[in-house]
Amino acid sequence: MSSQDDLSQEQEQEQEQHGTLIVDQSVSLTISADSLLILDDRRDRKIDRSCCGLLQPKPELNHAISLYNILGAEVTASNLVIAYAQYAAKDDVSVTTVQYPISEKEKKAAETWVQQLLDMAYGKALRGKRLKILINPFGGKGAAASLYQRYAAPVFAAAKCQVDVQSTEYRGHAIEIAENLDIDAYDAVVCCSGDGLPYEVFNGLGKRPDARKALAQTAVALLPCGSGNGLTWNAFGTGSVSIAALAIVKGLRTPLDLVSISQKDSRTLSFLSQSFGIVAECDLGTENIRWMGAQRFTYGFLVRLIRQTIWPCDIAIKVEIGDKERIKEHYAAWTTRPQDLDADTKRFEIAAKSPGLPELKYGTVTDELPQGWEVVSGETMGNFYAGNMAIMSKDTNMFPATLPDDGLMDVVTIDGKVSRGTALSMMNEIPSGRFFDMPDLNLRKASAFRLVPHQKEGYISIDGERIPFEAFQAEVHQALGTILTKSGRFYEAEGPR
Numbered sequence: 001m002s003s004q005d006d007l008s009q010e011q012e013q014e015q016e017q018h019g020t021l022i023v024d025q026s027v028s029l030t031i032s033a034d035s036l037l038i039l040d041d042r043r044d045r046k047i048d049r050s051c052c053g054l055l056q057p058k059p060e061l062n063h064a065i066s067l068y069n070i071l072g073a074e075v076t077a078s079n080l081v082i083a084y085a086q087y088a089a090k091d092d093v094s095v096t097t098v099q100y101p102i103s104e105k106e107k108k109a110a111e112t113w114v115q116q117l118l119d120m121a122y123g124k125a126l127r128g129k130r131l132k133i134l135i136n137p138f139g140g141k142g143a144a145a146s147l148y149q150r151y152a153a154p155v156f157a158a159a160k161c162q163v164d165v166q167s168t169e170y171r172g173h174a175i176e177i178a179e180n181l182d183i184d185a186y187d188a189v190v191c192c193s194g195d196g197l198p199y200e201v202f203n204g205l206g207k208r209p210d211a212r213k214a215l216a217q218t219a220v221a222l223l224p225c226g227s228g229n230g231l232t233w234n235a236f237g238t239g240s241v242s243i244a245a246l247a248i249v250k251g252l253r254t255p256l257d258l259v260s261i262s263q264k265d266s267r268t269l270s271f272l273s274q275s276f277g278i279v280a281e282c283d284l285g286t287e288n289i290r291w292m293g294a295q296r297f298t299y300g301f302l303v304r305l306i307r308q309t310i311w312p313c314d315i316a317i318k319v320e321i322g323d324k325e326r327i328k329e330h331y332a333a334w335t336t337r338p339q340d341l342d343a344d345t346k347r348f349e350i351a352a353k354s355p356g357l358p359e360l361k362y363g364t365v366t367d368e369l370p371q372g373w374e375v376v377s378g379e380t381m382g383n384f385y386a387g388n389m390a391i392m393s394k395d396t397n398m399f400p401a402t403l404p405d406d407g408l409m410d411v412v413t414i415d416g417k418v419s420r421g422t423a424l425s426m427m428n429e430i431p432s433g434r435f436f437d438m439p440d441l442n443l444r445k446a447s448a449f450r451l452v453p454h455q456k457e458g459y460i461s462i463d464g465e466r467i468p469f470e471a472f473q474a475e476v477h478q479a480l481g482t483i484l485t486k487s488g489r490f491y492e493a494e495g496p497r
């Protein structure tokens with residue numbers, strides 16, 4: 001006789017209310033606020049029997065699985081099967097499955113319980129997401145395809161995500177794929193690459209006649225297979241492919257500001273950063289030492305620092321918040337405001353009215369400089385760095401006050417003539433966030449800026465990609481794009497202190 005036969009209707013109801021299911025007579029599965037508690041008494045029963053029932057072993061709480069880690073659960077012909085992500089090492093999860101035999105009589109209760117478990121485990125996250133997976137075979141150290149197969153594919157399969165995998169075959173291929181994507185067939189585009197492929201995907205979506213709708217509807221996510229992987233760090237706080245895959249499965253749609261970059265007659269979109277000076281050079285001028293991995297940025301930085309290189313330019317900024325204390329207040333107010341539950345609906349309403357990319361409020365770089373912009377001296381510019389996300393790569397919380405959708409970007413300028421000691425201590429204090437308050441670091445929250453280089457040759461980096469070394473103008477569009485995040489906001493990197 002199964003345990004279920006022994007239960008009165010009242011007991012059954014009570015179990016359902018507490019999210020407890022008894023299977024195989026002696027396995028109790030209880031859903032709590034944040035965990036699934038598995039009390040498997042089957043081994044204990046054996047011990048009990050061998051002790052002639054004299055020693056009643058206390059039921060042990062022998063397994064607790066965080067609901068966040070639950071990937072899937074189902075009732076098959078004769079089993080209840082639960083799949084979850086288990087920490088295999090500090091930076092990895094692997095898929096583990098447990099199953100318990102189920103009698104015909106137990107099935108109905110088990111099916112109801114499974115629904116309850118999945119509702120709790122997924123919360124507001126969409127289940128069984130339909131994912132367009134793009135693999136850059138040359139991203140990072142060239143291992144994106146094998147990283148995907150080994151660490152991400154099993155997580156997506158266990159979560160019953162539908163995947164459509166495609167490798168990019170040439171530079172710019174992801175732009176074409178996104179431009180022609182059937183956006184109703186996918187919930188997210190997942191790039192297995194560095195930040196280069198997400199940059200192309202945003203730009204491909206931005207080239208469509210229904211750009212606004214496509215950018216609002218299609219979430220972009222990154223499985224970290226490059227060197228910087230800024231998108232993954234900001235969205236999920238990890239550099240691990242398997243943990244990022246779990247975060248995608250459980251990811252929440254989150255609106256993201258995007259930045260239009262105009263140069264001559266071109267217009268592109270940026271989601272991460274724009275840099276000129278030392279950072280752009282470290283990013284793009286160190287391709288010859290790519291084998292160093294992420295260390296190449298540090299090495300490139302130190303070499304240029306020692307030389308005290310400067311990059312003269314003209315800069316004008318449409319400043320919205322110009323001092324650090326007010327920036328901190330803005331950050332605190334924004335992060336504690338009640339969530340706008342209609343944010344997505346509003347975006348789709350705007351997209352229905354004007355489907356193309358938003359108009360440029362400030363024109364392009366070839367227009368006259370708009371009134372009211374602050375002109376910043378750039379004669380001895382060392383580092384011009386504008387950020388739309390906080391973290392640029394592991395431990396580089398470069399823009400601690402950035403917010404996903406406040407319609408502002410954070411613009412940092414550092415004079416190239418600051419002493420080597422000051423520059424080095426700024427670099428050292430990036431992980432702690434203390435560099436934010438250093439007087440030589442100028443910070444403004446801006447809605448637009450223009451930069452005109454004086455020299456003939458050099459590097460300008462947009463999201464880590466090189467653009468021509470010519471004047472460009474940037475203008476932010478509030479909540480134009482969409483990413484997946486763990487909690488509906490950037491990962492809890494240290495905010496400004």
Ligand SMILES: Nc1ncnc2c1ncn2[C@@H]1O[C@H](COP(=O)(O)OP(=O)(O)OP(=O)(O)O)[C@@H](O)[C@H]1O
Nearest residue numbers: 139140168169170171172193194195196226227228
């Ligand atoms: N099959 C391909 N052949 C050549 N280039 C490609 C191919 N697929 C994608 N690319 C290009 O590779 C560039 C870099 O991509 P990605 O950012 O993914 O890797 P990465 O540069 O190694 O990463 P990181 O920027 O973190 O160093 C992109 O500009 C993209 O257009």
